Amino acid sequence: MLSSKSLALAAVLLVSYDVDAFVSPQQSRTSTALAGYGIGSWNKSSSSGGAAVATRNPWDDVNETNKVAKTEAFTKAPAAVKKSYGLGSWSKTASPGGSGHATSTKMTPLPASVHAGVVTGQAQVDLLNHAKENGYAIPAVNCVSSSGINACLEAAARNDSPVIVQFSSGGSQFYAGKGLDNTDFAAAIDGAISGAFHVRTLAKRYGVPVILHTDHCAKKLLPWIDGLLEASENYYQMNGEPLFSSHMIDLSEEPIEENLEICKDYLARFSKVGMLLEMELGITGGEEDGVNNEDVALEDLYSKPEEINQVYEALSPISHMYTVAAAFGNVHGVYSPGNVKLEPKILSRAQAYISEKLGNSAPADGKPVNFVFHGGSGSDVTDIQEAIGYGVIKMNIDTDTQWSYWNGINQYSKKNYDYLQGQIGNPEGPEKPNKKYYDPRECMRAAEAETVDRLDQCFSDLLCTNVCGGSLSPSPRGKSIGGLPV
Secondary structure: OOOOOHHHHHHHHHHOOOOHHOOOOHHHHHHHHHHHHHOOOOOEEEOOOOOEEEOOOOOOOHHHHHHHHHHHHOOOHHHHHHHHHHHHHHEEEOOOOOOOOEEOOOOOOOOOOOEEEEEEEHHHHHHHHHHHOOOOOOEEEEEEOOOHHHHHHHHHHHHHEEEEEEEOOHEEEEEEHOOOOOOOHHHHHHHHHHHHHHHHHHHHHHHHHEEEEEOOOOOHHHHHHHHOOOOHHHHHHEEEEOOEEEEEEEEOOHHHHHHHHHHHHHHHHHHHOOOOEEEOOOOOOOEEEEEEEEOOHHHHHHHOHHHHHHHHHOOOOOOEEEEEEEEEEEOOOOOOOOOOOOOOOOHHHHHHHHHHHHHHHOOOOOOOOOOEOOOOOOOOOOHHHHHHHHHHEEEOOOHHHHHHHHHHHHHHHHOOOOOOOEEEOOOOOOEEEEEEHHHHHHHHHHHHHHHHHHHHHHHHHHOOOOOOOOOOOOOOOOOOOOOOOO
């Protein structure tokens, strides 16, 4: 005989949705999010009225205590986070068990300014605002080759969602060719520009919005950004928009006063051509692209609300086209579970602190700052999605896609080992040629396919699927918005 507590619990865990929650693009977002909050698996069934409902067997593989804990975890989740899952507002109903009923919330259409291809200026601002309003973050993938870029664009098209293609200084130099002289960052500048034109040539053909960005730029690398900024200013004169959408200035290792003064100067220059600035506050731990922060003091991995407010007060009078990569325990690289302690609530406290300072001028959603999530590889999906609820609209991805690209090549090599030991001779005969196996396109395509699959998971974790809603179509070849000046 089930106790009254068990019956009430069953009512709580039987949640119904409008039928369009399953036929709309929100379906995958909902299931991912529920799993992320420990609610478990959900199954579609038919009600007596013929409407589709989602039900969970409350006795599936969990004990009574866990059921209560999981229900409470979801009930306590931030309202913005629940909305981003496509579940709308969570409210108690008058059912005997006091169950929570969640109505589906469809994602709003993309703003009219957002188009297929590289987006800059107001279109970029509108896209980032759409992400915050609809509770998703855009994957920002570091690329070092045209093959990596193509995988990135393919994954975005497969998920019908925007993506951010970004280059680091080292990645830009590699793109140009390691044989080139990099004195005064010449190769890194030319490599990033070459990559930018590659993205601009193809992004519109994939039918998705793309933000073209550069990653960490420490003080010693500022000449690299200066070269790229000059290229964007020249491009703006010819095309009415910058070559790049945005750049990151990472002066987190400098005193905050110097960090802000330099960022203010760059933001003023960026804003004249419609480019966005990403700045970093606090230090992201770990190692990436030659920058090693593995031994930084623990307190430097966590930003304070007062510091984030300093950024807001310094930059907002110049332009609102900036984002903040605040530190909340982020670490570059991937580590065993439990070794990285993220504190997403730091972002929530900062939003509340700044909103209180703004008073009646605070935005209605209580999130005046657009945050960026660095060092996301290996992070728990619940931490990622909680951070999204606090205003994260972009998450960087590098380590995971480095591995996926290598793993694609590695698996291809293992599968075709006997055909890759010489140009001629294989299990089919000593005179049989192996050209079709060692053709670089074969292993590179295997790497791309593995990377696309890995990025599928990233899009899902970031609740960034079916964002475009099929509204954008690939552009035919020829001059279009964001196209090359040819």
